[in-house]
Amino acid sequence: MHRPVGVSRDFLDADGNNVWGDIGLDALEAAGIAWEYLEENTAELTPGQIEGRPGVIFAAPAVTKNTFAGVTEPPLVLARFGVGYDSVDLPVCTANSVAVTITPDGARRPVSTAALTMILASLHNLGAKDRLLRRGEWDRRTEWMGRGLTGTTIGLIGLGNTSTDLVELLKPFGTTVIAYDPYCPPERAEALGVRLTGIADIAAASDVVVVMAVLTDETFHLINSDFLAQMKPAARLVNVSRGPIVDEAALIDALRSGTIAGAALDVFETEPLSTDSALIGMDNVILTPHSIAWTDEMSLGNGGSAVRAVIDAIESRAPQFVVNRDVLTKSEFQARLTRQQSDVRS
Template identity: 65%
Template sequence: MTNLQPADGRFTVGVSRDFLDADGRNVWGDIRLGELDAAGIDWHYLPRDTGELLAPDVDGLDAVLFAAPAVTARTFAGLARPPLLFARFGVGYDSVDLDACTRHGALVTITPDGARRPVATAALTLLLAVLHNVTAKDRLVREGRWSEREQWMGLGLTGRRVGLLGLGNTARDLVVLLRPFEAEVLAYDPYCPPETARELGVRLADADTVMAEADAVIVMCVLTEETRHLVDARRLSLMKPSAVLLNVARGPIVDETALIEALRADRIRGAGLDVFETEPPDPGNPLLSMDNVVLAPHSLAWTDEMSAGNGGSAVRAIVDVATGRLPRFVVNRDVLGHAYLAERLGALARHGRAEVGT
């Protein structure tokens, strides 16, 4: 029978080392790791910074709190007692092999409650920056081109249409933030209940309609095989010449080559990107030299609010599991019937973790 408990009875968490800078300081600030201490849970930073978590990195751990590293089949290779939880700091999980985690009885959680408002705020920030030509106007001042300012008239939001590709929790927060601007909002999301959209005052439509009718299209959906290149050359051709495209989700949802061609040909007005198909983008990427594009290094939502929110959400998932409870925001729901998971959670619940920290 599988050994359900660590030898010393303590629940142990490894935190991926990409949270630390070269001087060993947490670049995210307070991510609520103190709450693990308060719960009597042992934790430590992993000894090496790696792009992929391998079996030696996680051997002996009950849970892993991670940001950037990939979780793959090799993470579990040869482990007799895999971690029970991989708590992702953030909402994206395209770097996680969910099938491998499920096969080995490991939960994968994300932190939508911590990220939703910061990402929604970032989307609004990017939208306003693009509509007001902030990057170009900043350059005019820095380069002494004040007299050219008349060429960069911006666009207001009042009475215009904002189209959302995805109407999940973050996009719903953005709808609330957009209300004072008196813009009409339409959205494509085949999984959103119609009553939810009605309550928000959002008109649901197919993807082509959103692309064709919106003055600003904002990509806010999860990257899956279904959404990869959802915004392709054909859909870009449907957009108004005066419209702009923004992506605060994942780079591969937009066909970047097609977007560059649309911008070069003035088929759309501009773009705002916090994400790219390849990150970081190649120094020769044409997007980097375009005046009508506002760019950010996949970090526009990074604020103290997001650090605390994501960290708190991930830590709550860890504490739940350490006490034998199922956490919220489990991505791989198929794992819930796995015998290994059931046995270990049951053992943790029976012990009540009374011995943790003793």
């Protein structure tokens, strides 16, 4: 007999309240599916946490080979609350016939809105002006004249689901949008009104560079000293994706030297950001703790998407947003998917 669907313990605060608010778990109950929070808050999912469960919804924990050590009845689906999966060992999950899902439908608008927020905040020097007022330096406000978004060139690193939504949000501002994404079909970019170009052109032509790519071996330190040296002196860098895509030491040098005008960062090479980081003392940098997109909209969007993935698997349907697509063709996965509904509801 199956155990209930598991929800990772990191969703709860010290008082047992869900830190994200409503994440749509009532849809499981409406579908007649039992669920429970895992008993321990662990850095990675453990064998005891996943054994015998039809699915696990998780946010912070990693998924490694240790997660499956000795497991005889793994979940059919591990549903991540979010779009990143760099801490999930996909080959190991596939080898164990476990589908891993993410929530691009839930994060799409919250993250694109967050990116637009960071663009505007950086161009308007919001951080510096906030600090001037708090320090009682009202008379220095003319030193931080901002720049309007209208008519600027926005360079996107990555033209996926969320970047596409940002393109739509930028349209009223009359911006020119260019993008570097070697995996984006040219016809798709053309339909969006976006010109695909090389990474060097993104650096040289953009007034704002926005990092929205997935962290991979190819994108690690894609934004490096060479890239930053080619940017306009008045340009800004925005990163709402993953910290290691940007060489942080090179960025600090570029900000100190005036190679670029500013940055707005929600993510960092090492998180949490050290309190002695040089970034913290810079007036031309806006910093947020990997949470700029965290809103009630994201909570319910991500949660609802993860819940749907679990319900689909239990009701013998392949979930929509599976990132290890190879698992869908495995005979063992298909056999487990077929019998899942009767097992869980028995």
